[in-house]
Amino acid sequence: xxxxxxxxxxxxxxxxxxxxxxxxxxxxxxxxxxxxxxxxxxxxxxxxxxxxxxxxxxxxxxxxxxxxxxxxxxxxxxxxxxxxxxxxxxxxxxxxxxxxxxxxxxxxxxxxxxxxxxxxxxxxxxxxxxxxxxxxxxxxxxxxxxxxxxxxxxxxxxxxxxxxxxxxxxxxxxxxxxxxxxxxxxxxxxxxxxxxxxxxxxxxx
Amino acid sequence: xxxxxxxxxxxxxxxxxxxxxxxxxxxxxxxxxxxxxxxxxxxxxxxxxxxxxxxxxxxxxxxxxxxxxxxxxxxxxxxxxxxxxxxxxxxxxxxxxxxxxxxxx
Numbered sequence: 001x002x003x004x005x006x007x008x009x010x011x012x013x014x015x016x017x018x019x020x021x022x023x024x025x026x027x028x029x030x031x032x033x034x035x036x037x038x039x040x041x042x043x044x045x046x047x048x049x050x051x052x053x054x055x056x057x058x059x060x061x062x063x064x065x066x067x068x069x070x071x072x073x074x075x076x077x078x079x080x081x082x083x084x085x086x087x088x089x090x091x092x093x094x095x096x097x098x099x100x101x102x103x104x105x106x107x108x109x110x111x112x113x114x115x116x117x118x119x120x121x122x123x124x125x126x127x128x129x130x131x132x133x134x135x136x137x138x139x140x141x142x143x144x145x146x147x148x149x150x151x152x153x154x155x156x157x158x159x160x161x162x163x164x165x166x167x168x169x170x171x172x173x174x175x176x177x178x179x180x181x182x183x184x185x186x187x188x189x190x191x192x193x194x195x196x197x198x199x200x201x202x203x204x205x
Numbered sequence: 206x207x208x209x210x211x212x213x214x215x216x217x218x219x220x221x222x223x224x225x226x227x228x229x230x231x232x233x234x235x236x237x238x239x240x241x242x243x244x245x246x247x248x249x250x251x252x253x254x255x256x257x258x259x260x261x262x263x264x265x266x267x268x269x270x271x272x273x274x275x276x277x278x279x280x281x282x283x284x285x286x287x288x289x290x291x292x293x294x295x296x297x298x299x300x301x302x303x304x305x306x307x308x309x310x
Contacts, residue, residue, distance in 0.1 A: 015306035019299055027294040032280065041298040048306055103230040111228025112259075119264035126274035130282060158276045164241060183237040190268045 013055045018048055022065050026072055033076050033155050035140055043079065047072040077170055080152040084171040099184060102191065117191065122198045135197055142192035146185055153178060154185040219258040226255050229262055236266045240273065 026047060030040035050071050051058070058067050102117045104110050113119070129135050143151050153171060156162045164175050171178070227235075232255050235248050244252065256263050294302075 016303050019294075019303050019306070023294045023299060023302070024292075027298075028292055031292055037292075037295075041294065041302070044294065044298075045302045045305055048302060052306060102233075103228070111230045112223075113229050113261045118261040119268055121264060122268060122271065124271055126271055126278050129271070129275045130278045136279070158273050159280045161277060179238055179241055182241065183234055186237050186269055186272070187233065189272065190265065193272070194268075 013052060015048055015052050018051070018064075018068070022068055025065065026068060029069060029072060030076060033159060034079065035143060035151070035155075039079065043072060043075045046075050050075070080156065081170050083148045083152055084173075099187065100191065102187060119190065120194065120199065122194070124198065138193065138197045142189050142196065146188060150181045150185050153181045154189070157182060222254055223258050226251055226258075229255075229259060229265075232259075232262055233265060236262065236269060239266070240269060 023044060026044045027040055030043040031037060034040050034043060047068060051068055054071075058064075061067075100117070102114060104112055104114055143154070146154070149171060153167055156167045156170065157164075164178055168175055168178055173181075232252060235244065235252055238244070239248075239252070256266070
């Protein structure tokens, strides 16, 4: 469609205006879940392309942003699905991530926390943490070392609150497998956050 | 005097439980799954007893909830507001996306 035609037709979508109006919003939404700026940019682009093609179905029903976010959600899920499929030998990748040894392996207290790895009091509240920009950097860095499948399972569960069934469907795994993945993610993440945020040497938070 | 005996007895009971009950490693799995499903009665009892004697696991469970609540609060916040000064689509990406959209319309 040429510029002239578009100007004459008030029903025609204006994708360039979408980028200006909703681009940042969609980008932040995607970035928080995909944790990679290039992937997030691609997701925004794919979303707007799909929106352009499906514009006839939308035709001004409801909020434009809600509609676009709906498409973006699908794009993000597709990405997670792809990650899972591309891990051709899925188990191997996950096993390459070695859990740190948080628990004693021998002696009277085998199976209990090692004193230097044991949880301590965080004196923290979610309400306050949300506001601290630096905390989110630490958080992103802590998610980094996790295998992509484990990280995406964790994000789908804890950020989006998807049900076990939904996540298992996306990643083509069994529910027991999912629980093991979430457990490993939590063990690692909790320790990493404690080390790099709650027990930082400066203690200036 | 009486309190001394009670505290010694409590100490002994805790020690006994700590030796007999599932370990922290085993409980960490149960605690994670408590966020995923309803625990069985047996699991709930052993978790309750374990948390009575192990402050480290009390904190562990608390941390799992803090992480979940913080992430969900953050998600709700990013979804609701548009004013956050944080990450913006770079000018470069913005231009590229506009160009791609233009050539596809």
